[in-house]
Amino acid sequence: MKIVAFFQNPYRYLPEGFEDKYPSVVxxxxxxxxxxEKVTEAFHWHVEEVLHAVRMGFDGIAVTEHSQSSYxxxxxxxxxxxxxxxxSQVEGYRCAIxxxxxxxxxxxxxxxxxxxxxxxxxxxxxxxxxxxxxxLSYDASLNNGVPPMEVRGRFYEAFRLVTRxxxxxEPFAWNGRYWQFPFVNIWPRPLQQxxxxxxxxxxxxxxxxxxxxxxxAVFAYLSWFGLKLTGQRIFDRFWSIAAEKGVEANPFRVAYxxxxxxxxxxxxxxxxxxxxxxxxxxxxxxxxxxxxxALPGNIDIRGLEAVVRDPSDFGLYLRMRExxxxxxxxxxxxxxxxxxxxxxxxxxxxxTHRIGNLVVMLQFGSMPLELAQENxxxxxxxxxxxxxxxxxxxxxxxxxxxxxASMHSARA
Amino acid sequence: xxxxxxxxxGYMLRVDVWHGEIPLYTRVEGNGDxxxxxxxxxxxxxxxxxxxxxxRYTVYMPxxxxxxxxxxxxxxxxxxxxxxxxxxxxxxxxxxVRPVAMFGQSFGGMVACEMAAWRPDVTPKLVVFxxxxxxxxxxxxxxxxxxxxxxxxxxxxxxxxxxxxAQQFLAVPDDPxxxxxxxxxxxxxxxxxxxxxxxxxxxxxxxxxxxxQAETLIVWxxxxxxxxxxxxxxxxxxxxxxxxxxIENCGHIPEVEAxxxxxxAVSMFLGVSADVT
Numbered sequence: 296m297k298i299v300a301f302f303q304n305p306y307r308y309l310p311e312g313f314e315d316k317y318p319s320v321v322x323x324x325x326x327x328x329x330x331x332e333k334v335t336e337a338f339h340w341h342v343e344e345v346l347h348a349v350r351m352g353f354d355g356i357a358v359t360e361h362s363q364s365s366y367x368x369x370x371x372x373x374x375x376x377x378x379x380x381x382x383s384q385v386e387g388y389r390c391a392i393x394x395x396x397x398x399x400x401x402x403x404x405x406x407x408x409x410x411x412x413x414x415x416x417x418x419x420x421x422x423x424x425x426x427x428x429x430x431l432s433y434d435a436s437l438n439n440g441v442p443p444m445e446v447r448g449r450f451y452e453a454f455r456l457v458t459r460x461x462x463x464x465e466p467f468a469w470n471g472r473y474w475q476f477p478f479v480n481i482w483p484r485p486l487q488q489x490x491x492x493x494x495x496x497x498x499x500x501x502x503x504x505x506x507x508x509x510x511x512a513v514f515a516y517l518s519w520f521g522l523k524l525t526g527q528r529i530f531d532r533f534w535s536i537a538a539e540k541g542v543e544a545n546p547f548r549v550a551y552x553x554x555x556x557x558x559x560x561x562x563x564x565x566x567x568x569x570x571x572x573x574x575x576x577x578x579x580x581x582x583x584x585x586x587x588x589a590l591p592g593n594i595d596i597r598g599l600e601a602v603v604r605d606p607s608d609f610g611l612y613l614r615m616r617e618x619x620x621x622x623x624x625x626x627x628x629x630x631x632x633x634x635x636x637x638x639x640x641x642x643x644x645x646x647t648h649r650i651g652n653l654v655v656m657l658q659f660g661s662m663p664l665e666l667a668q669e670n671x672x673x674x675x676x677x678x679x680x681x682x683x684x685x686x687x688x689x690x691x692x693x694x695x696x697x698x699x700a701s702m703h704s705a706r707a
Numbered sequence: 708x709x710x711x712x713x714x715x716x717g718y719m720l721r722v723d724v725w726h727g728e729i730p731l732y733t734r735v736e737g738n739g740d741x742x743x744x745x746x747x748x749x750x751x752x753x754x755x756x757x758x759x760x761x762x763r764y765t766v767y768m769p770x771x772x773x774x775x776x777x778x779x780x781x782x783x784x785x786x787x788x789x790x791x792x793x794x795x796x797x798x799x800x801x802x803x804v805r806p807v808a809m810f811g812q813s814f815g816g817m818v819a820c821e822m823a824a825w826r827p828d829v830t831p832k833l834v835v836f837x838x839x840x841x842x843x844x845x846x847x848x849x850x851x852x853x854x855x856x857x858x859x860x861x862x863x864x865x866x867x868x869x870x871x872x873a874q875q876f877l878a879v880p881d882d883p884x885x886x887x888x889x890x891x892x893x894x895x896x897x898x899x900x901x902x903x904x905x906x907x908x909x910x911x912x913x914x915x916x917x918x919x920q921a922e923t924l925i926v927w928x929x930x931x932x933x934x935x936x937x938x939x940x941x942x943x944x945x946x947x948x949x950x951x952x953x954i955e956n957c958g959h960i961p962e963v964e965a966x967x968x969x970x971x972a973v974s975m976f977l978g979v980s981a982d983v984t
Contacts, residue, residue, distance in 0.1 A: 428776075436905075436906070437854070438907040438952065441905075442902050442905035442906070443898065443905065444782065444783075444901065444902040444905075446897055448783070584856060585856070586855075586857065589852075590853060590854070591853050591894055592897075592901055592902060592905075596779045596891065596895045596898075599891055599894050599898075600887070600891045602895075603887055603890050603891055604887060610942075616924065619914070633923060645856070661983075664868070
């Protein structure tokens with residue numbers, strides 16, 4: 296199994312009661328809420344955390360994109376990914392650089408994304424995993440002005456344009472619905488040809504799942520909604536669509552994100568991580584107005600009807616602003632405990648749902664650098680070795696992993 | 708939301724426009740000279756004002772593309788507001804009617820203005836209720852009906868959301884299945900109309916309004932929280948032969964919240980009797 300360490304860049308000092316007054320995104324007042332030095336600190340800590348995971352031997356590190364966000368100050372993840380790509384290359388760590396990723400339904404500049412990903416592939420010596428979310432509704436539409444009804448169409452066109460720009464030998468003209476270019480001939484092109492592996496984050500839309508299977512992209516279930524509440528239906532849905540398409544149930548087709556906290560014991564983990572978990576879920580995700588995850592037109596009418604009838608795909612999300620620590624742990628929004636507890640729960644999760652790529656989020660919310668580093672180390676030393684061998688002897692080939700990223704990211 | 712209950716026996720027309728590719732559905736009610744009414748973002752909701760209008764005119768209410776349940780995907784074929792105007796222009800020609808007036812509420816008001824601006828020769832009179840489409844830096848208009856959560860809509864739309872007229876307009880069916888369908892229909896209507904007002908409803912209408920030759924009545928609710936009433940002045944300033952009626956103690960939907968005053972203003976404007984027979 297592949298194990299990737301995923302990092303966001305939250306502002307870590309939002310005040311008590313923040314979530315009762317403000318949304319965490321789009322209109323969150325900046326100057327009145329932040330200490331600029333703490334923002335500088337956040338960016339430095341974020342890079343330190345990513346590099347710590349590189350040096351602790353994770354198979355990959357991952358970052359993602361959010362604009363105008365207090366819970367992930369990452370309007371362009373490529374900048375931090377570039378640091379990780381370069382440092383890992385010169386220090387001899389061959390981890391995958393997973394950008395999970397630039398949102399194609401949100402962008403006004405798809406070619407810039409194609410170009411930046413190509414640069415990252417070279418900086419890393421061919422270790423990029425190209426992640427392409429469709430785009431969170433508020434991020435694409437409120438932050439970046441894309442009409443909700445157009446987000447999906449833009450995603451499809453941008454994907455075709457980017458993948459063609461990466462590999463087409465001759466300059467070509469592009470006359471699309473959303474973009475027109477007289478000459479597309481990007482320099483550089485990715486080292487991995489015809490394209491780096493593509494992972495697409497989603498939260499359960501069956502149309503996206505079908506598209507992922509047709510386009511040979513990994514389904515990255517980035518969910519903070521509580522696996523106990525949503526996992527069965529989401530993964531069942533994916534594997535049954537795969538079966539309908541006659542696609543082999545190769546676990547490496549699926550990635551799954553899990554918030555994880557490892558302590559010296561269960562009690563120790565609860566004590567030390569609890570305030571940061573509550574901060575992350577309440578002040579971060581829980582403070583996104585629910586209707587901003589699905590602005591009118593973002594979901595097709597059939598999906599809209601499905602969600603109106605049954606909003607269970609959203610798990611704990613609708614109550615997240617007031618979620619208790621117990622709620623979060625019981626629903627598996629977070630897996631928390633000593634190494635044994637964590638390893639057991641994760642093993643059960645990945646085996647039950649056939650997950651070949653486990654993406655773990657080890658820094659969250661207000662957690663300071665030191666504790667994040669400890670969590671990274673504990674996970675790497677005490678949990679990761681137990682999970683790595685899963686799927687190893689079952690004959691599946693991982694077609695969605697960069698060739699230059701080694702099996703286990705020890706020093707090359 | 709309801710708003711059903713025309714007193715006349717109406718029917719639905721379907722015309723496949725744009726080389727037959729795009730089905731347009733139009734609800735037709737009443738008797739008399741033809742009037743076109745362009746509905747707001749929330750969808751093709753009938754209301755008591757339209758009942759009154761249908762007693763004197765044949766009211767044609769085109770369904771914005773995508774809103775009719777038989778063709779929800781039609782919205783993806785419509786590329787821009789200019790394209791929408793061409794579709795409606797073709798519709799009117801194919802129906803072989805010469806409307807004596809164009810009406811529009813809110814989003815529909817913007818559409819009616821565009822129709823009157825693009826084809827000044829076929830629009831003798833224009834009546835708009837709280838139309839979107841202009842921009843003032845000191846009173847920015849965002850598509851709040853798409854951005855705010857649904858439970859805030861009553862406050863946004865009405866000066867008195869608890870009034871009987873507002874309550875009737877907002878009523879959700881008792882039957883759970885009908886309630887689901889109504890919620891989906893409302894969401895999808897806002898989605899389809901929303902394609903043309905995102906991220907801001909200013910799509911250049913200010914440049915085109917001076918082309919309007921129609922006698923124009925601009926009606927506005929003083930307490931409109933979606934589009935402040937000062938926009939009535941803006942529309943009045945740019946539309947050459949226009950007059951403004953501001954209705955006190957009224958929000959964004961005067962024809963629902965202040966039906967009698969609207970009937971009075973419109974009947975005077977059109978030169979017909981206000982009385983309900």
